[in-house]
Amino acid sequence: MTWFLGFPRLAVLSSVRVPRHIRRGIAWPLAESPEGICVTAFERPDTAVIVRQRLLENAEDIDALFVLAALHANDGDVAEGITVLNHVLRLDPAYPGAWRFKATLHRMRGENDAERSAWQRAEAVEP
Amino acid sequence: MSAPVPVRLKICMAGDATVGKTSLIRRSVLDEYDDRYIATLGTKITKKVMSVQDPKGAGLVTVHAILWDIMGTPTLRDLLKEAYYHGAEGIFAVADHTRKETLAALDAWARSIRSVAGDIPTLGLVNKQDLDPDPRFAPGEIEAFFEKRGWPWLYTSAKTGAGVEEGFGRLVETILADRPSLKPDASGDGPRRPS
Structure with a gap:
């Protein structure tokens, strides 16, 4: 059993919402369109799927963790978003945008002092 | 006498996923192109030094353009807008010549950025010119x-490099022309970024 943020790793990763129809993260030719024109396109997989893949490869992929925090917040679990974001900031206290995002999340929770503190850190890191 | 501070x-960089934001930066900064698609998660920051x-005034000025290559995920755009767009001075609004819907999507991207950074200079880049256009585009x-x-x-x-350097030059010159004064930065560097 491997652990991640204090939870069994797979349990955490499985908390990322994954759409029923998982698309592959590769380029492939689309089927012929109704007009009979064959087109080639890049289909980007769902962001949650990419995050999950990256974290399975490297549980401390900082970019994936940052987006995981955003996915949690976007799903309404702002507290979990802050928890993951704090982990990001422990890994890299100067991660671009992280302090301002933390300020945003604290504001969403009505935590004014924490918001102000995070914003001040952001100003120091990214003036 | 010390060198002028940059x-x-x-x-x-704004625009939907897979329009080529990362590839444009790669072409501009490294003069490289890679066919493989690797989705950007979060943001990647690259410094481009320009003269x-x-x-x-007369003469040249050294510019350190700090390029924020931001993932093209519309569902997280507004949640992350303060994190990414605070302090932005210019926008590359990137659309894909082969996908008409990426053009209309630029409005939402620009609106999000401007809600944080104000009415800053925007340059549209219609990328993938080397490919056939989306036939749904009407003439003009x-x-x-x-x-x-x-x-x-x-x-x-x-892929070919067409228009890339011209685009970067035009946006930087527009930003500089719009600035009240050329305010040098103490370090010339953006925030530190893990490699």
């Missing part, structure tokens, strides 16, 4: 789109 500009004509539709919004624009190809 001017630092934060520029954000451009000072629009308010792209020109009309940008003209209506007052955004200068040009076709680019990250």
Whole structure:
């Protein structure tokens, strides 16, 4: 059993919402369109799927963790978003945008002092 | 006498996923192109050092353009807008010549950035010019789109390099011309970024 943020790793990763129809993260030719024109396109997989893949490869992929925090917040679990974001900031206290995002999340929770503190850190890191 | 301190500009790449934002930066900074698609998660920051004509004086000015290559995930755009767009001074609004819907999507991207950074200079880049256009584009539709919004624009190809340097030069010159004064940055660097 491997652990991640204090939870069994797979349990955490499985908390990322994954759409029923998982698309592959590769380029492939689309089927012929109704007009009979064959087109080639890049289909980007769902962001949650990419995050999950990256974290399975490297549980401390900082970019994936940052987006995981955003996915949690976007799903309404702002507290979990802050928890993951704090982990990001422990890994890299100067991660671009992280302090301002933390300020945003604290504001969403009505935590004014924490918001102000995070914003001040952001100003120091990214003036 | 010490060397002139460079001017630092934060520029954000905006646009839907797979329009080629990362490839445009790669072409511009490294003069490289890679066919493989690797989705950007979060943001990648790259510094591009440029020497451009000072629009308010004689001579050249050194610019450190800090390029924020931001993931093209619309569902997280507004949640992350303060994190990414605070302090931005210019926007590359990137659309894909082969996918018409990426052009209309630029409105939402620009709106999000401007809600944080204000009415900053925007340059449209219609990328993948080397490929056949989306047949759903009506003649003159792209020109009309940008003209209506007052955004200068040009076709680019990250693959061939067409239009890329011109695009970066034009946006930087527009930003400098709009600035009240050329305010040098103490370090010339953007925030530290893990490699």
